[in-house]
Amino acid sequence: MLKNFMVYVLSDSVGDTAEQVARATAEQYKNTDYEIKKYPYVESKNKVDDILQGIDSQAVIVVYTIVNEELASYLKLNCQQRKIPYIDIMEPCLNTFTDFLNRQPARESGVIRKLDEDYFKRVEAVEFAVKYDDGKDPRGILKADIVLIGVSRSSKTPLSMYLAHKNYKVVNIPLVKGAKVPEQLFEVSRRKIIGLMIDPSDLIEIRRERIRVLGLDSSVDYVSIEKIMEELEYAEKLMRRIGCPVIDMTKKAVEEAANLVIDIINDLN
Template sequence: MIKNFLVYVLSDSVGDTAEQVARASAEQYKDSDYEIKKYPYVESKTKIDSIIESLNSENSIFVYTIVNKEISEYLRQKCEEKKVPYIDVMAPCLNTFTDFLGQEPVRESGVIRKLDEDYFKRVEAVEFAVKYDDGKDPRGILKADIVLIGVSRSSKTPLSMYLAHKNYKVVNIPLVKGSKVPDELFEVPRRKIIGLMIDPSDLIEIRRERIRVLGLDNSVDYVSIEKIYEELEYAEKIMRKVGCPVIDMTKKAVEEAANLVIDIINDLN
């Protein structure tokens, strides 16, 4: 019975999957001690030769996740030449998936890492949108990928959140007549700013529904058609001053508006 052994963990990515499998397996043998030597980003035969040459114990086993077929096959051959036991963690899964799906895998390394990176970027973007929603902190304007400006209830917040799920860091700034426009708005490139306008009759209906939900008096200036016209005129004036593109949000779904924003931003950058 082997009391001490080395586990060589190799991967053409970071190697977390191979390490977890190796550790979970090795832990099942309580009468033996083990050490893991991890080699991430093994992407060449030269690297494999170097690792094989460094073997300093007969009590070694290789566990690897290498999706590149040529490199994986080369490692297998080297292990067999050295009479070192090996486990190709990916092979059974890929073979079964290939038979099941009737297609060959792309054999691209680091796919999970890329997905994880994408996920964390999305989380960061959503947190950013929440932190800087509705002009809470104008300093966010200077850090944003996209700055949305418009009157209250012109879909700034839902559009910000939707774009955040597309990995864009978005700030939205309400344009309120009588309130100072943040200086930062005039410090960022115009290509980052998008104005949102909406038909007055639609806006008043949206605001009346909002008032009803909040249980407030329907006679407040917030739903006054005269005040709404004044707000929209003021917002249009600011947008002209900024020189930004403007999207008409009347009857537009958030998804449709988001696609327009992305198209505009991509065209201008």
């Protein structure tokens, strides 16, 4: 009965899954010492040969997650020839899923890692959008993938957040007549800037609802049609000066507007 043994963990990705399974299994055997050696990114037959060379087959078990069918078969054959016990963690799962779904797997390595990377990029983009929302810090303009400009209540913030969930770092800048425009807006490439316009009658209704929710006086300039027309005219002139594309947000869903923004940015870049 073995008192000490080695577990060789091989993976064409980082190998965390195989390591966790191997460790959880080994811990079930009390009064036995073991050591795990992990070999990530095993993507060639030469790498397999290098790892297996010189293994003491009496005290080693190989656990692997390799989705490439040819490489997995090569590893399995070599283990058999060297009389090294082995466990292919992925294959039983893939076989069962294949039968259940009646379709073949992509056999693409590192899928979980890519999903994790995508998740953290999305979190970073959302944090970026919150940090630089509504012109809080104009320095974000130079770091952004997309810069949205428009008057108050033209859907800049919800559009920024939606785009952030698509992994875009977005800054939105309110355009207020009489207020200084951030100088960074003229330093960044115009290909990153998208102007948002909206029909004045729709805008006044949106602002009136906002005023009602906040419990403020509905007679303020914020909902004055004259002031709104002045704001929109000022915004339009500034957008022409910058030379950026403009999207009409009137009655547009955020999802629809986001798709337009992405299409424009991709075309321009």
